[in-house]
Amino acid sequence: FLVLQNDDLRNLSLSGHVGFDSLPDQLVNKSTSQGFCFNILCVGETGIGKSTLMDTLFNTKFESEPATHNEPGVRLKARSYELQESNVRLKLTIVDTVGFGDQINKDDSYKPIVEYIDAQFEAYLQEELKIKRSLFNYHDTRIHACLYFIAPTGHSLKSLDLVTMKKLDSKVNIIPIIAKADTIAKNELHKFKSKIMSELVSNGVQIYQFPTDEETVAEINATMSVHLPFAVVGSTEEVKIGNKMAKARQYPWGVVQVENENHCDFVKLREMLIRVNMEDLREQTHTRHYELYRRCKLEEMGFKDTDPDSKPFCLQETYEAKRNEFLGELQKKEDEMRQMFVMRVKEKEAELKEAEKDLHEKFDHLKRTHQEEKKKVEDKKKELEEELNNFQKKKAAAQLLQSQAQQAGSQQTKKDKDKKK
Amino acid sequence: CQLFGYVGIEAVLDQMKIKTMKTGFEFNIMVVGQSGLGKSTMVNTLFKSKVSRKASQPGQEERIPKTVQLQSVTHVIEEKGVKMKLTVTDTPGFGDQINNENCWDPIIKYINEQYERYLREEILITRKRKIPDTRVHGCVYFIPPTGHWLRPLDLEFMQRLSKIVNVVPVIAKADTLTLEERAEFKQRIQEDLKTHAISVYPQEDFDQDPDDRALNDRIREEIPFAVVGADQEHQVNGKRVLGRKTKWGIIEVENPAHCEFPLLRDLLIRSHLQDLKDITHNVHYESYRVRRLNES
Numbered sequence: 212f213l214v215l216q217n218d219d220l221r222n223l224s225l226s227g228h229v230g231f232d233s234l235p236d237q238l239v240n241k242s243t244s245q246g247f248c249f250n251i252l253c254v255g256e257t258g259i260g261k262s263t264l265m266d267t268l269f270n271t272k273f274e275s276e277p278a279t280h281n282e283p284g285v286r287l288k289a290r291s292y293e294l295q296e297s298n299v300r301l302k303l304t305i306v307d308t309v310g311f312g313d314q315i316n317k318d319d320s321y322k323p324i325v326e327y328i329d330a331q332f333e334a335y336l337q338e339e340l341k342i343k344r345s346l347f348n349y350h351d352t353r354i355h356a357c358l359y360f361i362a363p364t365g366h367s368l369k370s371l372d373l374v375t376m377k378k379l380d381s382k383v384n385i386i387p388i389i390a391k392a393d394t395i396a397k398n399e400l401h402k403f404k405s406k407i408m409s410e411l412v413s414n415g416v417q418i419y420q421f422p423t424d425e426e427t428v429a430e431i432n433a434t435m436s437v438h439l440p441f442a443v444v445g446s447t448e449e450v451k452i453g454n455k456m457a458k459a460r461q462y463p464w465g466v467v468q469v470e471n472e473n474h475c476d477f478v479k480l481r482e483m484l485i486r487v488n489m490e491d492l493r494e495q496t497h498t499r500h501y502e503l504y505r506r507c508k509l510e511e512m513g514f515k516d517t518d519p520d521s522k523p524f525c526l527q528e529t530y531e532a533k534r535n536e537f538l539g540e541l542q543k544k545e546d547e548m549r550q551m552f553v554m555r556v557k558e559k560e561a562e563l564k565e566a567e568k569d570l571h572e573k574f575d576h577l578k579r580t581h582q583e584e585k586k587k588v589e590d591k592k593k594e595l596e597e598e599l600n601n602f603q604k605k606k607a608a609a610q611l612l613q614s615q616a617q618q619a620g621s622q623q624t625k626k627d628k629d630k631k632k
Numbered sequence: 633c634q635l636f637g638y639v640g641i642e643a644v645l646d647q648m649k650i651k652t653m654k655t656g657f658e659f660n661i662m663v664v665g666q667s668g669l670g671k672s673t674m675v676n677t678l679f680k681s682k683v684s685r686k687a688s689q690p691g692q693e694e695r696i697p698k699t700v701q702l703q704s705v706t707h708v709i710e711e712k713g714v715k716m717k718l719t720v721t722d723t724p725g726f727g728d729q730i731n732n733e734n735c736w737d738p739i740i741k742y743i744n745e746q747y748e749r750y751l752r753e754e755i756l757i758t759r760k761r762k763i764p765d766t767r768v769h770g771c772v773y774f775i776p777p778t779g780h781w782l783r784p785l786d787l788e789f790m791q792r793l794s795k796i797v798n799v800v801p802v803i804a805k806a807d808t809l810t811l812e813e814r815a816e817f818k819q820r821i822q823e824d825l826k827t828h829a830i831s832v833y834p835q836e837d838f839d840q841d842p843d844d845r846a847l848n849d850r851i852r853e854e855i856p857f858a859v860v861g862a863d864q865e866h867q868v869n870g871k872r873v874l875g876r877k878t879k880w881g882i883i884e885v886e887n888p889a890h891c892e893f894p895l896l897r898d899l900l901i902r903s904h905l906q907d908l909k910d911i912t913h914n915v916h917y918e919s920y921r922v923r924r925l926n927e928s
Contacts, residue, residue, distance in 0.1 A: 221708070222709075223681040225710075225711060229678070229679055229709075229897075230897065230902040231657075232711040233903070234716070234906060238649075238652055241910065242645075243645065271635050293633065294635060294641060296635060296638070297642050298642075299642040299644065301644075342921075343922055347914045427650055485639060485644075488647070489644045489647060490648050491647065494651070506757050506758055510757060514757055
């Protein structure tokens with residue numbers, strides 16, 4: 212059966228209003244009814260202001276207690292919230308690195324973070340590989356943006372920062388920010404920022420690039436990129452400034468206004484992260500970072516894309532082959548174990564037999580000894596009886612003699628008596 | 633969590649719109665029906681341009697092929713910045729032979745081939761950023777305006793195809809039926825569909841929420857739409873309208889009192905286009921995938 216395709220795409224002009232310009236709206240309506248997922252990972256030392264910044268960014272109070280400084284290692288704490296603004300529902304997940312930077316030995320600090328990110332990719336991959344899957348209502352937990360909090364030392368990045376960012380840059384969109392920026396003076400800030408950016412470049416750390424290919428956002432993204440890393444100040448407390456209340460931090464020497472662009476880059480961060488590029492962050496996570504993870508994972512498991520005219524479903528067949536291999540190995544292991552078991556049983560049996568023999572010997576020995584003793588005792592008994600008999604005989608004989616003697620005596624006295632008479 | 637002030641989360645809607653407008657949309661529609669029912673004209677009327685196969689390959693003699701052949705034509709159309717890659721698949725030869733047994737097989741094969749193509753792309757290790765979507769999002773089935781009931785061919789076809797693709801049945805050349813005849817015909821068709829458990833688009837099972845259900849129930853009452861296609865303009869009351877000129881009057885295609893073409897157009901394009909694509913992707917494609925993965 213023929214299927215003829217017209218391969219050259221022609222551009223046609225419409226002679227009237229068809230109406231498919233409503234397509235983007237149709238698509239957006241679907242998404243609004245389903246809601247959006249957005250997951251932010253905050254990496255930074257304890258006490259650097261992660262929770263405060265999140266509260267300030269999303270203009271709310273996420274309940275959390277400040278962490279202590281004596282965590283034995285880094286662990287990731289994820290909290291999900293449902294936010295709603297007009298008709299948009301956002302499922303926001305904020306993942307915190309508790310204990311980052313507190314340990315004396317920080318060699319392994321980055322590991323739990325990388326493991327967490329990979330675990331989310333893995334969960335998505337598992338769902339995608341299932342036979343019966345439901346991707347369209349899957350709760351996406353993959354990290355879309357990683358805010359890396361740089362301590363405001365004023366000098367340069369710490370080696371922990373460089374190492375961690377290097378490990379994360381191929382897995383997640385990194386947006387570096389300078390935390391607690393109100394401790395740095397303006398002129399120092401400029402130097403600090405340049406130093407950080409040049410260090411990132413010289414170490415080959417790939418941070419998130421704000422997209423400049425779309426005309427509507429290219430301009431704003433380009434101007435904002437110049438200010439990276441954003442120096443932010445977070446605050447949920449409001450201070451009266453002029454005749455308005457504004458989020459600010461009050462010091463004896465003045466008030467640092469969070470939303471004043473002269474004071475800090477908070478507004479820029481909010482613009483970039485939420486109002487301009489949220490969708491792009493999600494898309495990059497899915498099409499670049501997730502695909503990379505998927506490719507590596509599948510290649511690691513031994514799958515390959517063979518050339519186009521090979522057998523279909525190489526994935527399925529490789530699965531089968533792997534499965535058989537695995538089953539074969541299992542079988543081998545099972546056989547080995549069984550053999551070992553049999554051997555051990557034999558050994559134990561031999562041991563037990565030995566023990567049994569010993570016991571028997573002992574028993575025989577004891578029996579013999581017992582017999583001997585018994586014999587001895589019986590011999591003694593016999594002896595004793597003989598002696599007793601002898602004694603009795605002697606006694607009897609003695610008694611007889613005695614009685615005879617008595618009789619003789621009494622007869623003699625009788626005779627004597629008679630004689631006297 | 634309560635927001636104490638404006639954050640700007642709703643800007644994500646605009647971001648999405650901009651992105652989708654940049655990448656553009658793909659829409660693949662298939663028209664099925666006997667020769668002469670007005671399929672090509674209907675498609676041209678729907679998209680207000682010469683998208684049909686006939687129009688884009690002029691000069692080819694129209695011969696009814698001996699077997700069902702599927703022919704696809706792809707065009708790029710743009711409206712207010714929204715680009716759409718439209719593919720129309722025609723099925724000349726369907727239902728035209730003397731013995732029409734299994735004439736739906738090539739169509740089913742074609743639809744499954746598109747699913748297969750997508751699946752192969754999806755399971756590659758190194759995947760394309762955007763997998764090209766050639767899957768059929770909607771199949772418009774043209775019912776000849778007999779006025780009686782659905783014919784065995786119609787029933788067989790719709791039964792088989794509504795399981796793998798979104799089927800939108802329409803009564804073709806509805807200008808041969810009066811309004812009463814039209815209403816009766818529709819009633820009988822709806823009963824027939826129910827008796828044979830054929831679930832056409834919009835399917836009841838996929839209504840997502842009460843609003844959806846209410847909207848779709850209203851549509852379901854009117855299915856199948858009685859349509860008339862026309863690609864010529866005529867003067868009516870000082871306005872230029874698309875219509876068919878006859879000795880007894882001009883049938884205005886876009887006049888809801890004359891025919892239900894506007895309903896069809898609104899359903900297919902203005903309100904449910906994305907829904908057609910979503911159901912194709914989330915339901916039909918997934919069940920194909922399940923079948924396919926289970927059999928190897």
